[in-house]
Amino acid sequence: MSDIMTSIPFSRLLEWVVEEKEDKGTIFGIRRPFKADPADTAEIFGRKLETPIGPAAGPHTQLAQNIVAAYVAGSRFFELKTVQIMDGEELSACVNKPCILAEDEGYNCEWSTELYVPQAMEEYIKAWFLLHILSKEYGLGTADGFQFNMSVGYDLAGIKSEKINTFIDTMMDAGESSIFRECMRDARAMAKRLKNVTEEDVEAIPAKICNSATISTLHGCPPQEIESIADYLLKEKGLHTFIKCNPTLLGYDFARKTMDDMGYDYMVFGDFHFKDDLQYEDAVPMLKRLMELADKKGLEFGVKITNTFPVDVKEHQLPSEEMYMSGKALFPLSISLAAKLSKEFGGNLRISYSGGADAYNIEEIIDTGIWPVTVATTLLKPGGYQRLTQMAKKLQESKVLRPFEGIDAEAVSKIAEKAKSDKHHVKAAKPLPSRKMKQPVPLLDCYVAPCKEGCPIHQDITAYMPLADEGKYKEALEVIMERNALPFITGTICAHNCMSKCTRNFYEEPVHIRDNKLKAAQGGYEEVLKALKPAEENGKKAAVIGGGPAGMACAYYLAKAGTKVTLYEQSGSLGGVVSQVIPEFRISSSLVEKDASFLEKLGVDIQLNVRIDNAPALKNQGYDAVILAVGASKPGELPLEKGGVINALEFLKEFKQNDGHVMIGKNVAVIGGGNTAMDTARAAKRTEGVEHVYLVYRRTKRYMPADEEELLMAVEDGVEFKELLSPVLLEDGELVCKAMELSDPDETGRRGVKSTGQRVKIPADTVIAAVGEQVPSSFYQENGIHVDSRGRAKTDPETLMTNKEGIYVIGDGLSGPATVVEGMRDAMKAAEHILGIPVSKGEDNPSSKEDCCEKKGILKDTQEEKDQSRRCLGCDVVCENCVDVCPNRANVSIHVPGFEKDQVIHIDYMCNECGNCRSFCPYESAPYLDKFTLFANENDMENSKNEGFTVLDLMEQKCQVRYLGETMTVNLKDGSCAVTEGLRRLMTVVCEDYAFYLL
Structure with missing residues (x-):
């Protein structure tokens, strides 16, 4: 394996395109070609332009096939990858690989073509020929409806070198170059095989490829050097010219505050680039001089916003010390710079834009008069080049593209201000959960639904989602209940790991799987319950001890298969923590009762207010199996040097039993950062007499273990977060804490904490500790069950059976507090071992390959899309x-x-x-x-x-x-x-x- 790309001969590229199109209907994998409207054409640099969008100088314009793929998808303005005097092996040795990371905001540590400059030139000329041929052969547009724009750097000496000078001259007129003649020869030969392109059409392909250039300079390049390059290109080469400007023109304070306010406070960048780069007060007069020069020469001049924004590598994102930020985080900076310059120049300075543009903002950007617009980061995400098609169609339909007559500075300012709070650009409150499944990709048959694989019970999500959207609630609920015993509970409070794994996260937000589950449960409940009846007995008998979610699920799986099940619960209701602890504002007791009703219809013998202490004795009463689902009932401890704390679960029980009438004072401190801490804090806010609730955690919000939605609900409820504090003692109505600070990331990228030596006091009449419960070790030992060094029951990992034959441990009591669906997973494991057969059959995704492919590359407005299955990409049918x-x-x-x-x-x-x-x-x-x-x-x-x-x-x-x-x-x-x-x-x-x- 080598990171050196091999150029494909023009004849092979042309054969590839024609054969792939004939046999597969695609061109370099692009399934939905964009066909330009000849009546909707603009003009720039004295040439036509069918759409004002295309790929930025970068990975999407480094090879001929990349440029072709972008054209087929809808691009018509191509900013070719930057060339400089350093190239080939010398450059490759300076670029660490991997060099791109685009999971959320984008990062890269590559900057110009990795080919030798003559090779890059050949790629661009081959692409030029291919686009002329494709445009007519497949009716994608007119042969003169697209433009190539050179990107050159990084200093005047390099640009004047023989290598780069030859490149520029040849791109301006390639007629005498060997590669142009080669392409002409091979294209003529292929014309005999083409349907709509003749030899005359091939011979008419112009040799004058580029009449414009974009200047890309390195950070720290002096203003006089930048101006001298522009002066040279305008005067000596007669090229229409753009100068790339950096967001550093905005100043360090503006950039730092903007990033911090938008949730990018973890992004590290110093002020030295802001000091070393072109300064705003130098840029303005320089740009005015160049505008005057271009006007005298009859050429067009403008700025390209923006060039790279350098940040430090602090969490091992890429194997480099510095990387360049792009995409959603760059947009507010880039558009703010566009607004500032538009105002400064009264809208008369032409702006070529790049920096976080996508289908959500493309229309409003171009409507201001800013174009062309080039993109990179959005194309690096699932959907890839096909994302261009949506943008091109939007522009074609909206007719916002107009001849350049100036920029509406006020409109740009409004976009810039809106961007700072736009959900598409602000950072999530917590780091994105891993989208990865913990298994290697197979050589064959790798398409899977990550949502299903991420679900502990492998719920058949892609099968029930379309049924629910079609209003077939009974059928949808039946699919759900094949594997899910608790559709109402999981449809309301499931931690939805399925949604964390959803590929749609890389588009805008996950498919709302949990909501659809609840919709199906509510809509199909009556019919499903009515049809439910005890199964034919299989001759087995089982006892389940504990009526929480895991116990309920195990009873359900066993009873559904014909096992005679007795469920023992020591309290007066089923549901465990869900019914007794989780507040009513999170989940209604009536929903738990609906899940319990399924057990009753299946014939489960539910014994409430019955405590079982001797599992082996119970098994000897004729049960084939006894399943312990006793929960993690031992309270967690938080010792303070002075003063006492209340256990969170005990508080929540009392809160629920007394409908919030609990005496805990005016000021309450909740210690912890998990979901239970969030529930506790939100409940405390609703408690009679409470005025302030402080949530105390030794790290920052971003590193709290709570789900993001739980954290945000606590914020919305007015919980006051006290970050980087570690509790020490409680005295005189104040919780004294050690102030902490985040340490540098370790080799895994995780940031620990260390004390600053300072102390902070928080008003606290009551301190509630939500620090996790522990498994009931003594109960297991009293029943002869072996435990490990942490007091957890030793079980077979595949069956969850203990050393006591026929006795199983499942749920929170197995490994500590976990999610409801993880408890169901344990229940399924134990039930399948007891039964000797799977507890359910699988359901396939009904979507077709064509349906799934049609959704690729299309960003959706999630508020307007009522049918969530229309957003499902069907990854188990087509991933790619x-x-x-x-x-x-x-x-x-x-x-x-x-x-x-x-x-x-x-x-x-x-x-x-x-x-x-x-x-x-x-x-x-x-x-x-x-x-x-x-x-x-x-x-x-x-x-x-x-x-x-x-x-x-x-x-x-x-x-x-x-x-x-x-x-x-x-x-x-x-x-x-x-x-x-x-x-x-x-x-x-x-x-x-x-x-x-x-x-």
Whole structure:
């Protein structure tokens, strides 16, 4: 494996495009081409432009196939990847890999083409030819409806060098270049095979490719150097010119406050760039001089907003000391700079925009008169290039694109102000949970629904979601209850790990799975309950001790399969913590009762107010199994040097029993940062006589273990967060705490805390500790059950049976406080061992491949979309995240006969190891390293550790293959091929149906 990309000859690229389009209906994986409206065309630099959008100078314009993919999806303005005097191996040695991280806001540590400059020039000229051919052959637009814009850097000496000067001159007029003649020759030859392109059309392809350039300078470049470059391009080269400006023009204080206010306070950047970079007071007169010069030369001049915003690498995001921030976090800075300059110049300074633009804001940006707009980060997320199609269609339909007559400075200022609180740009209150499943990506059949895999009980989410949206509530609830015993409880307070794993998070927000579950439960309850009846008895008898969620679930699974079940609960109601502790404002008791009603209809014998202390004796009364679901009932402890605390669960019980009439004073301090702490604090706020509730935690909000939605509800309720405080003692109505500070991140990126040596006092009449409950170790030991060093029952991890035959432990009492659905997972494990069969059958996703592909790359307004299944991407039918997000098209999806779903392979020679696919693969894997790989030749294969193959003889289908660490030569036509049949079929179909992938 090498991070050096291999240029594909023009003839092969053209064959690839034509064959893929003919056979698969796609072009470099783009399924939905954008067709421009010839009546909706603007003009810039004296040339036509069908849409004012395209890829920014970066990963999406470094190879010909990238530019083609962007064009097909809707781009018409291409800012070619920056060229500079340092290139090829010398540059590659300076760029650490992986170099892109775009999970949320974007980061990168790459800056200009990794090819040699002559190679980059060839890529751009090949793309120029391809776009002219594609535009007519497939009716995508007019041959003169797109433009290429050079990006050059980083100093005048480099730009005047023979290498870069040749590049600029050739891009201005490539007619005499060997690559132009080669493309012309090969295109003429291919014209015979094309339907709508003639040799005359090919010969008419203009040699004058670029008449504009964007100047990209390094941070710290002096203003006189910047001006001299612009002066040179305008005077000597006669190029329309943009100068890239940095957000540093806004000043450190503005940038720091904006980032802090928007939740990016963890982002580290010093003030030295702000001091070393071009200063605003120098920029304004310089820009005025250049505007005057361009006007005299009859050329267009403007600024490109914005260039990179450097931040420090502090949490091991990328293998570098500094990286460049982009995307959603850059937008408020970029648009603020646009607003400032628009006001300064009365709207007369032309602005080319980049920095967090996407389908949500593209119309309003262009409506102000700011265009062209180029993008990068949004294209690096699932949906990839196809995200351009939505933007292009929006602009085509809204007709906001107008000839440039100035910028509406006031409108830009309004956008800038709105951006600071826009949900699409502010940072979430807590770090994003990992989207990864803790398993490696398989070589074959890797499509899965991350929501289902992330659910502890593997709920068939993609099957019930569309049923609920169609109003088929009974059918939806039946699917849910195949695996979920508690649809009302989980539809209300489930921690919804499924939503944390949802790919839609990378678009805007997760599909509202939990809400749909509750909708199905409420809508289908009566019909399902009416149809429910005891199952035919299977001859087994079981006792469940504990009527909390885990116990209820186990009783449900067993009874549904025909087991005679007795459920013993020591209190007067089922539900455990949910019914006795969690406040009514979180979940109504009536919902718990509805879940309990399912047990009653299944014939479970529910024994309330019955305490069982001797499990072995109970089992000897004729039960095949006894399941202990006794919860984590031992109170957690928080010792203070002085003063006492109240246990959170005891407080919540009293609060619920007395409807909030609890005497705890005016000022209450709640210690803890988990979900129970949030419930406690919110309940305390509702308690009679309480005026202030302080939530005390030794780290910051971002590092509290509570779910984000729980934390935000506490904030909305007026809970006052006291961060970075560690309680010491309570005296005289005050809680004395040690002040803490976050330490530097460790090797995992986690930040610990350390004391500052100072102390802080908080008013506190009552202190409530929510620090976690403990498992009932003594109960287990009294029943002869072995426990580990932490007092937890020792069980078989697969069956949860203890050393006592037929006695099982499940739920919170097994490993400590957990979620309801984790308790159900334990119940399912135990029940399946007792029954000897699965507790449910699976339900497939009814969506078609076509339906799923149509949703890719489309950002939604989640408030307007009532049917959540329309937002579901159907990842178990078509995932292809790694295909979408690869700028170079180095991950591809192919159809292999005999497989229900398409297969993904990695193409080694097109990959530069940017690492972007790692971020979005739902597995704990990096597809560019872990998927079956197609190599260009034996040498490339030898330089890699990837499992994969190279074709030695296409006619004979002879391949060199690496599988399970062994390298071998195989003949795919030989039935005894020494690899799996699936891999043999995959390699065969590449040879027979996808030979255009072979270099």
